[in-house]
Amino acid sequence: MATNKKLNSSWNTLFSNIEEQGVPFDEPVSSSNVYYAFLANIEYNYNNDKYDLFFEMVSQEWMQNTILFNDQLLKKPSLSPPPKSPAVLYGIQDAESSELIDALGVDKIDDIEEGAWYKLEFDVAPDGENLDESDSSLWGEIFDYEITND
Amino acid sequence: MGKGPTVTVKTYGRYNLRSGRKIDKIGKTRLYTRMSRLHGMRLRPLRRVLPVLPPIQSIGIMDIGQGNCNLLFDQTNTPVTYYDFGYPNHFNYRSAPLSLKFGDPAFLGPILPSAANGINIVLSHWDFDHYGLGYIYGLDNIPWTVPDDGVGPWTRDFCARLEANNMLTRVTTPVHYAINYTIFRCVPTPGTAPIALRNNRGIAMRIATNLPSTDATIHRVLLTADANFDTVPPAARQNLTGILAAHHGSGLHGAPDHLPVQANNYNNQGRVAFSYGIKNGVYCYGHPRPDAVQKYIDAGWNRQCSTAEGVNVRTDPTQANRGNIRMGINTPLGPGFQNTAFTNFPNQLD
Numbered sequence: 001m002a003t004n005k006k007l008n009s010s011w012n013t014l015f016s017n018i019e020e021q022g023v024p025f026d027e028p029v030s031s032s033n034v035y036y037a038f039l040a041n042i043e044y045n046y047n048n049d050k051y052d053l054f055f056e057m058v059s060q061e062w063m064q065n066t067i068l069f070n071d072q073l074l075k076k077p078s079l080s081p082p083p084k085s086p087a088v089l090y091g092i093q094d095a096e097s098s099e100l101i102d103a104l105g106v107d108k109i110d111d112i113e114e115g116a117w118y119k120l121e122f123d124v125a126p127d128g129e130n131l132d133e134s135d136s137s138l139w140g141e142i143f144d145y146e147i148t149n150d
Numbered sequence: 151m152g153k154g155p156t157v158t159v160k161t162y163g164r165y166n167l168r169s170g171r172k173i174d175k176i177g178k179t180r181l182y183t184r185m186s187r188l189h190g191m192r193l194r195p196l197r198r199v200l201p202v203l204p205p206i207q208s209i210g211i212m213d214i215g216q217g218n219c220n221l222l223f224d225q226t227n228t229p230v231t232y233y234d235f236g237y238p239n240h241f242n243y244r245s246a247p248l249s250l251k252f253g254d255p256a257f258l259g260p261i262l263p264s265a266a267n268g269i270n271i272v273l274s275h276w277d278f279d280h281y282g283l284g285y286i287y288g289l290d291n292i293p294w295t296v297p298d299d300g301v302g303p304w305t306r307d308f309c310a311r312l313e314a315n316n317m318l319t320r321v322t323t324p325v326h327y328a329i330n331y332t333i334f335r336c337v338p339t340p341g342t343a344p345i346a347l348r349n350n351r352g353i354a355m356r357i358a359t360n361l362p363s364t365d366a367t368i369h370r371v372l373l374t375a376d377a378n379f380d381t382v383p384p385a386a387r388q389n390l391t392g393i394l395a396a397h398h399g400s401g402l403h404g405a406p407d408h409l410p411v412q413a414n415n416y417n418n419q420g421r422v423a424f425s426y427g428i429k430n431g432v433y434c435y436g437h438p439r440p441d442a443v444q445k446y447i448d449a450g451w452n453r454q455c456s457t458a459e460g461v462n463v464r465t466d467p468t469q470a471n472r473g474n475i476r477m478g479i480n481t482p483l484g485p486g487f488q489n490t491a492f493t494n495f496p497n498q499l500d
Contacts, residue, residue: 029162037170038186038302041239041277042345044402046436052241054278056302058185067184081310082184087303088162093241104170113172113344115300117181120170124163131166138167143240144304148156149288 028086028144030059033122037090039114050094050137051109055120057142058085090120092140099137154259155286157252159240186300188309190318193295193326193333205358205368206230206330208478211394212260212492213457214238215245216427216434217279218375220394221261221492222330222357227481229261230330232271233355233373235289237282238427242434245427245458247472249491252286258491263292267486270294272333274375275352276301295319297335297352321353324383332356336374336381339404346403349376354386361391361421363479363500369413371421371477380408389413392421392477392499395446399424399438399464406442409449421499422446423475424456424463431467438464453499460497473497 037055044051067082097109106112125131133139175182210221210229217236224230238245248256260283263269270293273281284294290311298320301309312318326333338350354374361369371392372382378396379387387410396405412420426437438456443464446454456463460471473496480498487493 033165036173036181036185038300038304040302040305043435046401046439047432052435054239056304058303063181063185067180081189081313082306084307084310085185085303087307089240089304090165090167091240092167103167104172106172110343110345114346114348116344117173117186118170119173121168122165123168124165131164133164133166136166139164140167142162142165144160144162145286146158146160147286147288 026086027059027061028088029142030061032060033124034060035090035120035122036060036063037118037120039112039116039118042112042114045094048094050096051092051100053092053095053100053140055090055118056087057090057120058087060119062086088142088144090140090142092138094137096137103138154252154257155288157286182300185303185306188296188298188301188313188318188320190296190309190313190320191316192298192322193319205360206478207359208363208476208480209357209359209371209373209392210492210495211423211425211455211457211475211477213247213472213474214250214283214425214427215247215458216242216398216429216437217282218274218394218398218425219260219283220373220425223478224330227484229267229269229483229487232263232269233331234274234280234375235260235263235271235282235284236280237278237286238434239278239282242279242427242429244429245434247491258489258493261487261490261492262287263289265291272331272353272355273297274354274373274377275299275348276305277349277376280375290315290317293317293319295321295333295353298322299348299351330357332386334382334386336377339378339380343403349397349403350378350381352377354382356382356386359392359478361478361500362416362419369416372410378404378408379410380404387411390420391416392423393451395422395424395438395442397437398426398435399442400435401439401442406439406445409446409451412450418450418452420449420451421453421455421477422451423477423499424454424458426456426458428458428467428469428472433458433464433467440464455497455499457497471497475499 035057037057212219215238220233249258369391476495
């Protein structure tokens with residue numbers, strides 16, 4: 001337990017240091033529109049020969065600062081689960097297989113792996129504007145559930 | 151019952167997936183270890199194999215819409231263990247019955263596991279349609295037995311609460327014998343496509359039970375959720391009189407192939423339950439596939455019943471006969487389990 005407390009303290013120090021730089025650090029939406037995304041589910045739809053996908057995502061900014069590039073503070077990561085992340089979900093419904101293959105850089109649709117991590121880049125409509133979604137089937141929604149248990 | 155949790159969806163906007171690339175485990179191990187690895191307790195093999203104890207009396211295949219949720223009842227007709235506690239994902243919410251639609255006037259909610267009633271959860275794999283009810287209800291104070299597989303950051307935060315409460319146990323052994331069931335760690339067959347690996351490396355459950363209920367001989371039921379039947383050892387596929395159709399009746403990646411044979415004296419009398427959802431008259435993902443349904447018949451699994459259509463598997467999208475299925479003896483539940491979405495069983499495989 002003493003070890004865990006020490007490591008948790010390291011996480012706190014890390015976050016304090018970052019907050020002192022004046023950068024918000026719990027934003028689920030990436031300022032760069034780049035995310036580290038875990039493919040939680042991909043399902044083939046026989047009805048229309050298309051695919052539904054769900055990614056669990058964390059912004060590039062959070063992942064790089066907290067997990068990937070912090071060797072000094074976190075010497076023994078295996079002993080300490082990471083802190084709660086600002087994770088969100090990204091769901092695409094009725095994606096064309098050819099577009100998925102192109103976007104994810106695989107040879108065939110079966111090569112897309114559930115339970116693997118991907119680095120994803122997105123286009124987003126600027127504030128107050130709408131982008132034409134007709135030229136891509138890979139438009140989806142970033143969302144999260146808000147649950148209140150009485 | 152109370153009105154249940156309030157569930158709303160917070161959206162952050164529409165995004166177009168422009169490009170992406172898979173991050174290999176080699177060279178990025180900290181992504182897979184720090185963010186995905188579960189730290190819960192390991193489930194270790196018992197030193198001595200338990201004898202077959204008085205079996206499970208019946209198994210509920212619950213109607214939750216598109217997903218899976220199975221409930222084991224012991225010899226006193228008391229619910230003891232869930233195998234999966236799922237809920238339809240965001241796109242299939244409308245397939246849920248009114249009794250499970252949060253906010254609907256007809257909402258009743260499930261039989262909730264709690265420290266008081268001692269119900270535990272065994273999870274086949276980390277798909278929301280297999281664990282969603284547990285997530286929505288925030289059930290981090292009851293025991294979960296889960297596959298030793300990675301999770302995403304959104305699920306990881308829920309798992310962290312389970313770990314903090316010492317409620318998460320990972321299955322790390324090929325076989326584990328419990329009081330009321332046996333757990334098998336599924337192993338994908340060589341050549342399984344990456345897209346199907348996760349479904350096929352979860353955990354399956356085999357249950358000793360009186361099925362058919364008129365036969366005092368103990369037989370077995372095998373539940374594999376989304377995993378193919380050939381992912382469990384051949385020994386686990388013996389003496390079966392009941393199964394759950396793999397992957398909601400899918401026809402892809404070998405799901406309806408390598409079906410087990412029935413126990414002696416029950417050739418062509420096997421009981422098979424299908425768990426799938428229909429929304430607005432459309433079968434979610436096209437499950438179950440008609441050709442897959444036929445393969446089960448061809449393999450002797452002729453007594454068929456579904457949560458979405460009763461015995462009219464893949465023939466009645468009006469859902470006139472939707473509802474929970476009881477595999478085994480259909481004794482009405484006691485007073486402690488009334489007025490829930492899981493109280494009544496309009497469908498039976500006995």
